Amino acid sequence: xxxxxxxxxxxxxxxxxxxxxxxxxxxxxxxxxxxxxxxxxxxxxxxxxxxxxxxxxxxxxxxxxxxxxxxxxxxxxxxxxxxxxxxxxxxxxxxxxxxxxxxxxxxxxxxxxxxxxxxxxxxxxxxxxxxxxxxxxxxxxxxxxxxxxxxxxxxxxxxxxxxxxxxxxxxxxxxxxxxxxxxxxxxxxxxxxxxxxxxxxxxxxxxxxxxxxxxxxxxxxxxxxxxxxxxxxxxxxxxxxxxxxxxxxxxxxxxxxxxxxxxxxxxxxxxxxxxxxxxxxxxxxxxxxxxxxxxxxxxxxxxxxxxxxxxxxxxxxxxxxxxxxx
Numbered sequence: 001x002x003x004x005x006x007x008x009x010x011x012x013x014x015x016x017x018x019x020x021x022x023x024x025x026x027x028x029x030x031x032x033x034x035x036x037x038x039x040x041x042x043x044x045x046x047x048x049x050x051x052x053x054x055x056x057x058x059x060x061x062x063x064x065x066x067x068x069x070x071x072x073x074x075x076x077x078x079x080x081x082x083x084x085x086x087x088x089x090x091x092x093x094x095x096x097x098x099x100x101x102x103x104x105x106x107x108x109x110x111x112x113x114x115x116x117x118x119x120x121x122x123x124x125x126x127x128x129x130x131x132x133x134x135x136x137x138x139x140x141x142x143x144x145x146x147x148x149x150x151x152x153x154x155x156x157x158x159x160x161x162x163x164x165x166x167x168x169x170x171x172x173x174x175x176x177x178x179x180x181x182x183x184x185x186x187x188x189x190x191x192x193x194x195x196x197x198x199x200x201x202x203x204x205x206x207x208x209x210x211x212x213x214x215x216x217x218x219x220x221x222x223x224x225x226x227x228x229x230x231x232x233x234x235x236x237x238x239x240x241x242x243x244x245x246x247x248x249x250x251x252x253x254x255x256x257x258x259x260x261x262x263x264x265x266x267x268x269x270x271x272x273x274x275x276x277x278x279x280x281x282x283x284x285x286x287x288x289x290x291x292x293x294x295x296x297x298x299x300x301x302x303x304x305x306x307x308x309x310x311x312x313x314x315x316x317x318x319x320x321x322x323x324x325x326x
Contacts, residue, residue, distance in 0.1 A: 001321075004072045004097075005314035007112045008090030009082025011035055012044045015067045016310035017072075021318060025065035028309055032179065039172045047085030054093055071276040072103055074326070076317035079107035081139075083136045106317045106326050108306075111135060114273045115144065115152065116319065117312035121301045124149070124319075128296050131269040134258045136276035138179070141211045143261045146271060149319065155261065156209035163250050164276050166213040170220050170246055174239050181276050184243045188281070191244035198223060198245040201252050209261050211253070220246055251282050259289060272284035272299035278306035 002024075007014040013029035030051050035041050062069060077094035078087065098105035115133055119126075133144040133152070141158035145196070164181060171180030176187070202215045220242065227238050234242075258270055270290060276282065277299050290297035300306045320326050 001073045002067055003074045003076060003314050003317055003321075004070055004318060005310040006077040006090050006094050007113075007308050007310040008050070008078040008087050009087055010093075010308055011041045011049075011083075012058050012308045014308065014310040015054075015057050015061045016314050017061050018311075018314045018318065019068055021069075023311065024067065025061040026309070026311055027057045027058050027060040027064070028304075029116070036178045039178045040168060041083065043083040043085045043245075046083055050086055050089040054089065056088045058093075067310055069097070070101060072101065072323060074104050074106060074317065076106040076108055076313050078110050078313055080109060084098075084221050101153065104318060106228050107315050109318050111140065112152065113312040113316045114317040115146065115271070117273060117300050117305045117309075118271055118298055119315050119319070120311055122298075124153075126298065127271075128269040130265070130267050131271045131296075132206050132258060132261045132265065132267050132325050133271040133273055134254065134261075135253060135274045135275075136163050136282070137274040138162060138163075138168060140274065141213070143209055143257065145265060145267075150323070150325065155265075156211070156257075158211040158213065159204075160212055160214040161217060163211070163213055163254060164219045164274075166250065167247075167276070169217050170242075173221055173224050174234060174242065176239070176243075179275075181247075181279055184247055185279055185281065187243035188247045190240045193241075195248055196241075196245060197249075198242075199249045200257075201249055203253065203256060207260065207264070209257055209264070211257060213250070215251060216246070217252075246279060247279075251285050253278075254282060255285050256287065258286065259293075259295075262295065268294065269296040270298075272297075273306070275306055275308075278303040281303060 003018045005016045011031040014025040017024045075098045129144040129148050133146045135142045141154040141162035145153040145155050167180035176183045199219045
């Protein structure tokens, strides 16, 4: 059984071919260079780049896999959520191929696919249900109660900005580039002093599971403005210190919420998913507490699986087919 998977939701042009549960070919064309100019994704620009890249990426995976298009058994494509212009480009191509070849088309939920990315290069038995899953990306910050493989309940989410968006905005404030969290994390590793608690750890009401990062983002803006007033420009040391203080504050908030949710629902299994799940500091801090309190904790096996990629679309499609949910 061959599955052709398209990831379509935002700014990465990604296509993969799998034979059952074995990766045959994966190619991803990043748009980071183009979106770095605007310090963020412009939907119309992203869609235009998808249209320019999609057929060359498809040609690459077909060529490297040695599989002919007519040999494909299933086609899987992200349907929602995402940037509408980007989704329309990909859905048009996937639906056309499905119709021409008379092959089944599986429409995949982007959030669910990111959560299922934890099954890439893992066995199903590695998951322990029920679990609390924390999703952390540029647009999403949510807590899910993952009851069984296909039973997920959204239990809490961000009230405003997500952690990933806050990383992007703080990076833009300091003219560091896009996307925000990788460059901020690299700077943070250069900090050699004590944590000063410069920024507020916004946890909202006692025992609340909601997230809010707009307060933290505003606090960083005030700190940046104050330092610029004094020296006319941010020094490299300023950037390193702000990056370190900001990242560690975000990590503390995220860690507090995931363990609070686990305690509230009496669950000893934790899962991390999406773009910021590749952050080493976040994984380390949750891992340390999980180990000390005897929680099971997993996150994507490779950083690439935290990003938007066609493999995560495939893994969800594969389990849907396997469980006759297609």
